[in-house]
Amino acid sequence: MARKRRDEEESLPEIPPRPVTLAGFAGHARQVALLGRALSRSVLNPSLLFSGPPSVGKAALAWRLAAALQCVAPAPWACGACPSCRKAVRGSHPDIRTVTLETNADTGKLRKEILVDQVRERVVAPLALPPYEGRRLVFLVEPAEALRTEAQNALLKSLEEPPAYGQFILLTSNPAGLLPTVRSRCQHVTFGPVPPGEMRRAAEAAGLRGEEAESALACAAGAPGLLFSGAWREALSRRETLAALLEHGLAASRYADLAPRVEALAQEPPAAVLAESLRVVAEAQRFLAGGAAAEPLARAARARGQEGLRRVADRLSEAPAHLVRNVNPRLLFERAFLVP
Ligand SMILES: [Zn+2]
Structure with a gap:
């Protein structure tokens, strides 16, 4: 068995190292202190729910917590x-297990939901046996709101009565997407955006300098994960799209050009796009009230006007309630940006 595991390890593709110490971890001092105290006293709640905006550091801290629970000489991290x-x-500790969205073997596409079979195979069955070599068997479930209802129900039993070695960390940017029964079984730890000073240090640590750092910081909006992964560049192109939608969205002559961009937005995680959209609209509103804004957004703000921006913001704010009822995100973005 041990031999086989080594062979499997060697055949794994190169993956980026995943930091386990607190060095360089940006922000969330309150959450770090809270969890650190629980670690020192060995009173960590076995079912934790980390919630907060995407890429602010929930998964990064969950991984550090999982490592601390396995470390031979924790202090307490x-x-x-x-x-x-x-x-x-290296991401190869056998007792730290991740349950996440998987690729559908038939279509080759990433599934949008975590299925009940995944929970049975990757959580319920392994939990019946003690850890291989660590002190705990840690399950990281992300994005938890993607668990289908049956999957949440299957998980519930494990969350209710985990064995002494069981540890769950559920991660979500939309806690309302979880069943109340699941939420109530977990200790809820909430995360917010990382403050500007620490974001600036994170940008430096990520090797970003000068104008590039300024663009990155504006796009990352308190989410250091976007700086380190380089995903802020996608956020930048999304902001350009949003500015174009605000500037030209009501011009019938531009519909053919803008509809595909709305379609592309609708393919991205809706919670992230909605949050970004609301930030961009709020910046445009601040610009009209006398604040500063980069040129594409300033043009967009002037084109929509205060009344138009308020209407877009209202419709975006209503969108989460529609998403819960499975309304197509494309329709929601079209209604927000392309309808007067
Ligand atoms: Zn260690």
């Missing part, structure tokens, strides 16, 4: 140097 920590850094 992971040392980063012991054999357990080295495995966690």
Whole structure:
């Protein structure tokens, strides 16, 4: 068994190292202190729910917590140097398990939901046996709101009565997408955006300088994960799209050009696009009230006017309630940006 595991490890593709110590972790001092105290006293709640905006550091801290629970010499967080920590850094610790969206073998596309079979195979069955080598068997479930109802119900039993070695960390940017029964079984730890000073240090640590750092910081909006992954560049192109939708969205002559851009937005995680859209509209509103804005957004703000921006903001704010009822995101974005 041990032999087989080594062979499997060698055949894994190169994955970026996953930090396990607190060095360089941006923000969330209150959450770090809270969890650190629970670690020191060995009173960590076995079912944790981390919620907050995408890429603010929930998964990064969950991974550090998982590593601390396995570390040979925790103080109380992971040392980063012991054999357990080295495995966690490589993402190959056998007792830290991730349950996430998987690729559909038939279509080759990433599924949008976590299925009940995944929960049975990857959580319920392994939980019946003690950890291979660590102190705990840690399950990271992300994005938890993607768990189908049956999957949440299957998970519920494990959350209610986990064995002493079981530890769950559910991660979500939309806690309302979880069943009340699941939410009530977990200790809720909420995360907000990382403040500007710490974001600036994170940008430096990510190797961003000068104008590039300024663009990145504006796009990342308190989410250091976007700086380190480079995904702020996608956010930048999304902001350009949103500015174009605000500027030209009501011109019938531009519909053929803008409809595909709305379609592209609708393919992205709706919660992230909605949050970004509301930020962009709020910036445009501040610009009209005398604030500063980059040129594309300033043009967009002037084109829509205060009344038009308010209408867009209202419709965006109503969108989450429609998404819960499975309304197509494309229709919601069209209604927000392309309808007077
Ligand atoms: Zn260690």
